[in-house]
Amino acid sequence: MKADVTTLAAAKAGTVDLAEAIFGLKPRPDLIQRMVRYQLAKRRAGTHHAQDRSEVNVTGKKMYKQKGTGGARHGDKSVPQWRGGGKAFGPKPRDHAFELPKKVRALALRHALSAKQAAGELVVLDKAESKEGKTQALRDQFAKLEWTNVLIIDGAELQTDFVRAARNLPNIDVLPVQGINVYDILRRRKLVLTKAAIAALEERFADAVNNHAAEGSKS
Incomplete structure (x- = not known):
């Protein structure tokens, strides 16, 4: 499936292909709920x-x-x-932690991503970078994009200036792609993925993408 790519200046930056095996599943609330319970139980002291x-x-x-x-x-x-x-x-x-199979956890993450895509709450960002590293400048950009409650997922390494500018903004979370999780995805109204994050997710779920493509060719 195709998705539009935007910039922090609210300008279009082309399109990107989203893998059906990651973003095109029919969301299962029961699976997502199991994962949220698993995460919250592990957080209990x-x-x-x-x-x-x-x-x-x-x-x-x-x-x-x-x-x-x-x-x-x-x-x-x-x-x-x-x-x-x-x-x-x-x-x-x-x-208070309990066991949940690794395959179930991975599947729950894909269903959470698919739920955001199905609800129209997934945004693809070109780059999560700030030139000035100032909170006010980033706040103005987010206001133009109408981002008031978002989770921003970037690649493996975050830009220091962007993180510094965003950390003082309420209801704005910034995580590297290795820190993406179901609870934080559902906690925020919008999910913003950079192109680097999408590439990393496709690499992480390469087996699922290949299996989905094989099943599609058979049918």
Whole structure:
């Protein structure tokens, strides 16, 4: 499929071919949701901790004698029933991450890219470069392009001046192509890919592109 290429000056810079195997799939929300859950679970610190009865700092002395008080029988004050006692079955530090096959993760990324293309929220940029390296100049360019909430993916190396100019702009994220992920793609309204990023993605998913082309020739 063809896609128009734009520049930061809001001028046309030709067209580019987008691989059907990467940008032309029918999006599967269930697959994308699995990947988002996987990413968010891996981000959890898992440092939550509640003291149990062996950890609370209270006396271990028996509260009162066993019989003759007219009340229930109790031991020390570390039990959960009493204020200041340990929590029963409270949270302990643990890893919340779970396994997701590598092929499923790769497929989810392609479906997320296809979802952005299908929704008309994918923009192809010629180059992500800033001459001045100034935030105000980049803000004016983004305003002309109507970019208020975007994720910009460039090639393997980002231009330092562009990153410096963009980092002070709210709701603007800039990542190298190796950092592209499903959660950040969905978090922003528009996805902006440079031509270098598209070339890197096609190289990364070369097997999927070749398989898709082979299936198309058979049909």
